Amino acid sequence: MESTEQRRELAAFLRSRRARISPEAAGVLYATGRRRTPGLRREELAALTGVSASWYTWLEQGRRIKVSRQVLSNLAQVLKLDGVEAQHLFRLAGEVPPSGPQPAGREQIAAQYLSFLDQLDPLPACITNYRFDVLAWNQGYCALLPGFAELAPGRRNNLLLTFDPDFRDLYPDWPQVAEHVVALFRGQSADQLARPEYAELVGQLAAESAKFRELWERMDLVAHAPARQLFRHPVLGQIELGYVKLRLADAAATLIAYQPMGDDGLTDRFGALVAAGQLA
Numbered sequence: 001m002e003s004t005e006q007r008r009e010l011a012a013f014l015r016s017r018r019a020r021i022s023p024e025a026a027g028v029l030y031a032t033g034r035r036r037t038p039g040l041r042r043e044e045l046a047a048l049t050g051v052s053a054s055w056y057t058w059l060e061q062g063r064r065i066k067v068s069r070q071v072l073s074n075l076a077q078v079l080k081l082d083g084v085e086a087q088h089l090f091r092l093a094g095e096v097p098p099s100g101p102q103p104a105g106r107e108q109i110a111a112q113y114l115s116f117l118d119q120l121d122p123l124p125a126c127i128t129n130y131r132f133d134v135l136a137w138n139q140g141y142c143a144l145l146p147g148f149a150e151l152a153p154g155r156r157n158n159l160l161l162t163f164d165p166d167f168r169d170l171y172p173d174w175p176q177v178a179e180h181v182v183a184l185f186r187g188q189s190a191d192q193l194a195r196p197e198y199a200e201l202v203g204q205l206a207a208e209s210a211k212f213r214e215l216w217e218r219m220d221l222v223a224h225a226p227a228r229q230l231f232r233h234p235v236l237g238q239i240e241l242g243y244v245k246l247r248l249a250d251a252a253a254t255l256i257a258y259q260p261m262g263d264d265g266l267t268d269r270f271g272a273l274v275a276a277g278q279l280a
Contacts, residue, residue, distance in 0.1 A: 019040075026078055026080075109253060121139050121271075122143065124257075129253045130253075148161075159185055163208065170233065179215055180225065187221040228243070229241055229258075236270075241259065242259050
């Protein structure tokens with residue numbers, strides 16, 4: 001912890017969470033004596049965390065002391081912090097937060113989001129997780145990516161699709177698209193890559209694509225995707241779509257919605273494709 005203000009913020013955060021939890025909820029078996037303030041006493045929290053009372057007092061006073069990741073984990077557990085609070089605790093202490101949740105699956109996507117996808121038709125839209133798996137999509141998305149609906153579930157992944165020979169012709173500027181999606185994946189998944197499901201995806205792509213191996217070894221990083229994308233569609237011709245990404249509030253997933261750029265009739269043409277069932 002380098003910043004004085006950061007140490008003060010950490011101290012205030014710990015005091016607030018200590019006051020919030022009752023001795024019984026924290027696992028104090030014999031809470032004795034009259035309490036002038038609610039919550040745990042400092043010495044109780046220190047004992048449950050595995051540190052001395054004097055050391056913990058220094059921590060709450062904002063002194064410049066080193067806090068190990070194990071102590072931070074113990075504090076988060078004893079204080080029963082949720083995921084957001086635990087990440088905040090680690091960041092205040094100058095540590096990288098623990099790895100996030102497992103990638104979301106379709107079963108975690110609330111029904112209202114699935115209904116919203118359908119309401120966006122015929123404009124393409126999908127929901128992806130942090131591993132870039134496509135969890136849900138509408139008919140417009142199938143119209144944009146011919147053959148997508150027939151893919152095996154394990155192949156419905158935007159990283160895999162980028163390097164799939166059957167789909168790469170959809171991108172007139174494929175080299176730039178490939179560079180960007182790999183850098184975006186690395187940038188967004190840096191704290192997840194040790195997880196088996198991420199390592200498996202990277203290993204699969206490395207085995208399938210020499211270009212992916214080359215790009216992955218560059219270790220390029222980007223934080224955000226461009227707001228528009230060119231497509232070379234077999235029916236619609238070359239089109240340009242803008243898109244927005246919205247993080248879902250109650251799942252580790254993102255909704256991606258596309259809209260035409262500079263072609264007022266493109267929405268109707270997507271609608272005609274959807275109506276005609278030309279999605280394969």
